[in-house]
Amino acid sequence: MIYRVMEVCGTHTHALMRFGLKHLYSESLELMSGPGCPVCVTSQSDIDALFSMCDQGIRLYSFGDLLKVPGSKGTLRELRAQGGDVREIYNPLQVLKDIAKDPTERALFVAIGFETTAPLVASLVEEILKQRVSGLYIYSLLKFIPPAMEALLDEDDCLIDGFICPGHVSVIIGEKPFEQLAAKHERPFVIAGFEEAVLRKALDALCGMLKDNRKGVENAYSPLVRPDGNPVALEKISRYFDTCTAEWRGIGQLSGSGLRLKERYRYLDAESVFAVDKPASRDPCPCGEVLTGKIRPEGCSHFGTDCVPGSPIGPCMVSSEGACHAEFLYRHRSA
Amino acid sequence: MDSSFVTIHHGSGKKQAELLGFIAEQLGPAMMSTENDGGFVDEAIDTITTDSFTISPIFFPGGDIGKLSVAGSINDVVMMGAEPVYLTLSLIIEEGFEIQDLVKILTSARAELETSNTRVICGDTKVVNRGAIDRIVINTTCLGKTAEARYAVGRIETGDRIVITGPAGMHGASVMATRNNFEIDFVSDCRALTPLLNAVSGFKVHAMRDPTRGGIAQILNELSESSRKEMVIEENLLPRHAGVEAVAEILGVDPLYLACEGTAVLFCAEADVDALLINLESQGYSPSVIGRVGAETEGPLLVIRTRLGAERVLPMLTEELTPRIC
Numbered sequence: 023m024i025y026r027v028m029e030v031c032g033t034h035t036h037a038l039m040r041f042g043l044k045h046l047y048s049e050s051l052e053l054m055s056g057p058g059c060p061v062c063v064t065s066q067s068d069i070d071a072l073f074s075m076c077d078q079g080i081r082l083y084s085f086g087d088l089l090k091v092p093g094s095k096g097t098l099r100e101l102r103a104q105g106g107d108v109r110e111i112y113n114p115l116q117v118l119k120d121i122a123k124d125p126t127e128r129a130l131f132v133a134i135g136f137e138t139t140a141p142l143v144a145s146l147v148e149e150i151l152k153q154r155v156s157g158l159y160i161y162s163l164l165k166f167i168p169p170a171m172e173a174l175l176d177e178d179d180c181l182i183d184g185f186i187c188p189g190h191v192s193v194i195i196g197e198k199p200f201e202q203l204a205a206k207h208e209r210p211f212v213i214a215g216f217e218e219a220v221l222r223k224a225l226d227a228l229c230g231m232l233k234d235n236r237k238g239v240e241n242a243y244s245p246l247v248r249p250d251g252n253p254v255a256l257e258k259i260s261r262y263f264d265t266c267t268a269e270w271r272g273i274g275q276l277s278g279s280g281l282r283l284k285e286r287y288r289y290l291d292a293e294s295v296f297a298v299d300k301p302a303s304r305d306p307c308p309c310g311e312v313l314t315g316k317i318r319p320e321g322c323s324h325f326g327t328d329c330v331p332g333s334p335i336g337p338c339m340v341s342s343e344g345a346c347h348a349e350f351l352y353r354h355r356s357a
Numbered sequence: 358m359d360s361s362f363v364t365i366h367h368g369s370g371k372k373q374a375e376l377l378g379f380i381a382e383q384l385g386p387a388m389m390s391t392e393n394d395g396g397f398v399d400e401a402i403d404t405i406t407t408d409s410f411t412i413s414p415i416f417f418p419g420g421d422i423g424k425l426s427v428a429g430s431i432n433d434v435v436m437m438g439a440e441p442v443y444l445t446l447s448l449i450i451e452e453g454f455e456i457q458d459l460v461k462i463l464t465s466a467r468a469e470l471e472t473s474n475t476r477v478i479c480g481d482t483k484v485v486n487r488g489a490i491d492r493i494v495i496n497t498t499c500l501g502k503t504a505e506a507r508y509a510v511g512r513i514e515t516g517d518r519i520v521i522t523g524p525a526g527m528h529g530a531s532v533m534a535t536r537n538n539f540e541i542d543f544v545s546d547c548r549a550l551t552p553l554l555n556a557v558s559g560f561k562v563h564a565m566r567d568p569t570r571g572g573i574a575q576i577l578n579e580l581s582e583s584s585r586k587e588m589v590i591e592e593n594l595l596p597r598h599a600g601v602e603a604v605a606e607i608l609g610v611d612p613l614y615l616a617c618e619g620t621a622v623l624f625c626a627e628a629d630v631d632a633l634l635i636n637l638e639s640q641g642y643s644p645s646v647i648g649r650v651g652a653e654t655e656g657p658l659l660v661i662r663t664r665l666g667a668e669r670v671l672p673m674l675t676e677e678l679t680p681r682i683c
Contacts, residue, residue, distance in 0.1 A: 033609065033681065040611075042667020086679030112537045112608075112680050218664070332675035342609060343681055355660050355668035 025232045026052045026181050028174070028315055030167055031188030032059035032343020033216055039352035041218045043225065050229050054315040055345030057170045057270060058188055060135045061087045062313060062337040062344045064163055065269040066303040069093030072132060072161065073101060074299035075292065081107040083117045084132035090340045094301070114139075114146040118155060127157050130292040134163040137194040140263065140281055141255040147262045147283070150290060159292040162282055165268050167191050168199040169279035173270075174314055175207040182315060184210040184228050189243050196251025200239045208237045215243040262287060271303070271337060272310015309336035312345055319349035326350060363454045368484035377482060379456075380448070383463035387470040388477040389443075396443070396478035398500060404439035404507075406430055407498040415462070415492055418531045419544025422495055423462030425618060427469040428549040429569070430499035435550045436565045436621065438508040439501030441473050446480040447496040452487050462493070473551040475499070504554045512563035513584040517650040518630040520623040522553070522642040524598035525573050526605065529615030529678075534604045537680070543600040548619035556640045560633045561626035568622055571674040573647075574613040574659060576622060578673040582657035589660045590648030590671075609681030613661075614674055624650065 029035060035055045038044045044053050057063045070093045076082050082098065089099040089110060102108040107126070111117055117131050133143040143164060150158055167188060174180060187200050192213045200211045210231035214224030224242035231240065241247055259281070268280025283291045292298075307324055311317045319325050319338065329335040331347055338346035358379050367376040381388050389396055410426040420428075431441045446466070450459070470476065478500070528545040550567065557565070568576040577588045595613075605612045625633050630646060637644040651660075659671045 036609075039669070040663075042663040042665050042669060045667050046665055087681065090676070090679070110679075330675060341681070342679070351672060353670040353672070355670060 024050060024052050025183040025229075026054060026315070027184045027186060027228060028054045028056040028182050029186040029188075030056040030058035030171060031186075031191065032062075032341065033190070034058065034186060034188065034214065034221070035343065035345055035348045036352075037216050037218075037221055039348050041221065042354075043218075043221060045354050047225055051225065054182070054318070055312070055348070056174065056315060057273065057313045058167070059338070059341050059343035059345070060139070060163070060165065061091055061341035062309065063165065063170070063270045063273070064088065064091055064134060064337060065271045066093050066305055067269065067300050068163055069098070070095065071293075071298045071300040072098060075130065075161070075296055076101055076106045076108060078296065079128070080296065081109065081126045081129035082132060083109050083111050083120070083129060085112070085134060086110045087341045087343075088132060088134050090334065091337045092334065094304070114142045115149065117146065117158065118149055118153070121155065121158060128159070129157060130159040130161045132161045132163060136165055136167055136188075136191050137259075138190045140164045140259045141194065144258040144262045147287065147290065148258075159290055159295055160283060161292040162263070162280070164263070164281035165270070166265070166279050166281070168195070168203060169276050170270055170273060171203060172207075173273055173276050175203065175209070177314075182209070184212070184232055186224060186228065187211050187213040187239075189213065189215045189247070192243060192247040192251070194252050194255050197239050197241055197247065197249045198251075204238050210237055211239045213239065213241045213243045213247050215246065269303070271305065272313045305336070307336035309338045312338050319346040322346070358456050361456050363450050363452055363456065363459065363484055365452045365484055365486065373482075380463060380482060383460060384467050384470075384477055387467045394479075398443060398478065399502070401502040402442060402500045403503055404434050404437050404501040405498065406433035406437070407496065408433065409494060409496040411491060411494045412532065413491055414532075414535055415458070417535050417545055418541065420547035420618075421462055421465050422493060423464070423466035424469045425547050426495040426497045427466045427475075428547055428618060430497040431469075431473050431475060431549045431551060432567045432619070434499045434501035435554055436508065436567055438503055438506050438554070438565070440504045440554060441475040441499050441501045441549075441551060443478040443500040444470065444475050445498040446477045448480070448482045449490060449494040450482065450484050451490050451492050452484055454492060469549055473549045505558050508562065508564045510564055510580055510583045513580065513586060513624050513650055514563060514626070515586055515650050515652060516627055517563055517624040518627055518646050519577070519588065519590065519648045519650065520625055520630065520633065520637075520644055521573065521596065521620065521647050522623070522637060522644050523620045524596040524601060524643070525568070525617060525620065526601045526612035526615030527598060527620070528618040529572065530601040530604040530612065533608055533610070533615075533680075537608070539604060539607070541600050541604065543598065546617055546619035550619060550621055552640065553621060556637050556642065557623065557633065560636070561629040562623050562633070563626065564624040566622050567620065568617045570616055572612070572614040572616055573622060574611070574671045575674045577659045578657045578671070581654065581659055584650070585653055585655070587651035587654040587658040587660065588648060589651050589662065592661055592663045594645060594647045596643060596645045610678045613671065614678060
């Protein structure tokens with residue numbers, strides 16, 4: 023019996039292939055990559071919205087990976103090449119230093135990421151308030167993972183037998199959100215780290231749970247992941263953000279899956295402050311089906327032909343955390 | 358110099374002469390005569406390479422753009438089996454560039470030239486408007502003469518051992534760490550590899566290459582493509598550096614794709630490899646055999662055998678490395 027197991031973390035996707043574990047466990051587990059890469063789940067509509075703001079002369083700051091995602095008019099990197107003020111940063115707090123060095127009237131930080139990135143963005147908001155920085159806004163693409171896992175489990179034709187829970191995200195949110203999912207959807211969940219031995223331990227634990235038909239959550243990434251996660255980080259997120267409905271590429275609108283600045287900080291929220299032209303997404307590729315485990319990357323007609331890492335069509339090929347990018351990068355010799 | 362930074366007026370006339378004189382003064386004996394517009398080269402010169410350098414930040418742990426632009430072109434000549442003799446040096450400077458930074462860059466360029474016994478034969482300096490370039494761009498061309506044998510891709514044979522002279526990715530990791538304000542306890546490997554010519558002399562070394570942009574994975578793919586032979590490396594034989602691995606892990610990049618600027622990959626006949634390693638070690642390198650050249654192949658094929666025994670393909674780099682988000 024081969025069980026279908028989904029990992030929802032781009033770094034797991036990479037590690038599983040880099041160590042050759044996907045191949046090594048192929049007789050007991052069929053490993054699928056879920057919506058665990060923040061770039062991959064970003065909608066075309068959001069990229070188009072960023073284009074429209076940049077066209078208004080607003081400076082954009084974001085993480086490098088996002089600049090490679092194609093919207094309907096191209097990528098932000100192409101926009102930059104044509105003169106758009108688009109800047110790449112690694113740590114959100116770098117934005118403040120750059121603005122101090124090269125001031126501008128209006129700039130926004132494109133906050134993209136999951137539970138792991140949200141506390142850093144909250145720190146940026148805290149600093150904006152503390153230092154009374156004017157003209158810097160937040161465009162939040164922040165998302166929470168468990169609602170997306172739940173959306174997949176809610177589908178009638180869900181074929182997922184178990185989940186490998188994202189390690190870094192779990193450090194922040196802890197075991198509890200997965201326990202709720204496990205109880206409701208009666209499946210095994212294992213929280214995993216990233217080292218070769220730690221990942222093997224998690225895969226073995228999941229195999230054992232599936233064979234014995236056990237549900238629940240096993241934590242193969244303790245003591246880094248605690249039952250309650252990281253309360254300091256969680257408190258920081260909830261101090262500045264409320265949950266909201268967010269659009270996930272390939273999945274659609276999910277209530278409670280996004281983060282938006284609280285009402286009293288809305289004056290820092292780019293979407294509230296600027297006129298944003300946000301056309302509906304019309305994705306040209308089946309990334310959504312890849313993200314939800316319905317097709318494998320190589321099952322996509324674009325994979326490896328007109329969609330490759332240098333010129334991706336869909337975001338799964340853009341990010342180094344994407345399922346297609348990893349599949350392209352980590353081919354097994356016999357393939 | 359009168360001013361503390363370069364201005365657009367240093368691009369012509371009296372000010373230009375002043376800047377050129379200042380540069381020549383910094384380079385000292387590492388610069389040949391400035392009397393003529395060019396230089397006459399020795400007739401033994403048979404090897405030439407050129408490269409342009411732009412890097413942010415221009416100062417990084419273990420070096421700067423001056424050292425890098427000298428070592429970079431020298432290394433390309435050395436990898437072909439030639440001893441570097443002359444270097445041309447062209448500086449394109451953004452106005453506003455601080456003279457004290459220029460002094461630092463030229464001082465380290467001079468030191469690197471002196472250790473390789475190489476001299477600047479001619480050069481050029483231009484000043485461009487603020488914003489036209491990112492601070493400074495340097496072009497160097499290195500001219501050399503073959504020491505013992507010409508090393509070339511065409512000489513790589515099936516069965517050759519692949520040797521690396523030190524851990525991979527130290528330059529790339531140190532630059533990425535500096536860009537992101539990480540504190541690190543290692544420096545870039547940036548240095549001229551001129552002494553390597555002596556260290557490999559007398560051994561059956563067929564080719565050498567310094568894995569700069571794209572790192573080991575990229576150059577082994579390129580060599581696989583041009584030699585039409587597959588390359589197989591073993592994960593457990595790769596020399597690891599904890600600092601490089603930590604930076605790579607945090608940023609989500611593979612050290613095998615990070616640049617080296619003073620480390621070489623050598624292709625050596627199996628019979629000679631043990632003796633070569635001993636000799637390299639005695640000369641201060643930390644060499645390891647990391648794999649071998651395999652059978653003929655149509656397209657480029659670089660395979661890594663993982664510690665668990667899986668064999669996966671390491672493809673060519675298709676785009677710039679960017680840090681992962683989470």
